[in-house]
Amino acid sequence: MSADVPPKTTAAPRATDRPGDASPFALGLLLRRAHWRAATVISQALKPLGIELRHFAVLIVLVNEGPTVQRDLATATGTDKAGIMRVVDDLERKGLAVRKSVPGDRRVRAVEITPKGLELFDAAHVTAEPLAARLRAELGPGDPEKLTELLTRLAHPTDESGAEE
Template identity: 85%
Template structure:
């Protein structure tokens, strides 16, 4: 170590443990929180025969209506091959259909089916008790506060509008 080199101690290294003060701490904490939430929500979806990746596409379809696969990939953070597999799964299950886009024979839009909407609603009912379990360690008012903070963190441009 040279005289000009910063003094790096083990305590300043990213550890993924409570009290971590490294520059990676927030990202690592969010990753751990996502993993825990995804596991709990996956538990709600499993009996319905879908995974979180399927539900993410259904969310986009409910919010936006028919959506081309390219835009589904962007909205869900998936790649082209991954989104094709998810849409194939949803079609096989009768939860979504691909339809031609007027004016462009090469592009197909994905649309949720009535059965997909029923499953979407059933997923919310199934998730309710599990969502409560997810925030059971928080005190009164903290789940709402956490939701507010995460919303502002995840949608920073919405605050400036």
């Protein structure tokens, strides 16, 4: 009979998603909650400009990387193939991006930001600044910089050779 009873183990603290959570899930849960708050701020900044965070994510890639094929946009933004097509359709309809043929491959189209898209991208930064300042104001002196440094290390880990994983 005792063979059916699992052995007793020392259990880790259970996840609570509350301040003081000491579970192995605490960091991830805190990051998720912080992301929701930051995403709300970004969404508030983008709404008057007529775009959403998913559109802005694509514009970021286009500004940083230049013309990018849709497959790579999907990978860079964590979006599936159908989702990226809808976002690019929206951006084209708004005149913020255009699809262009890729020389040598008639099936592949690259997406490129337009001057209007770049203007909106810059306007989004101006609109977001007061909202971001309110978010940073909840932290102490030097904390926003320290938090940015720590999150950067988590988001962009390096292996022992210094190359990103």
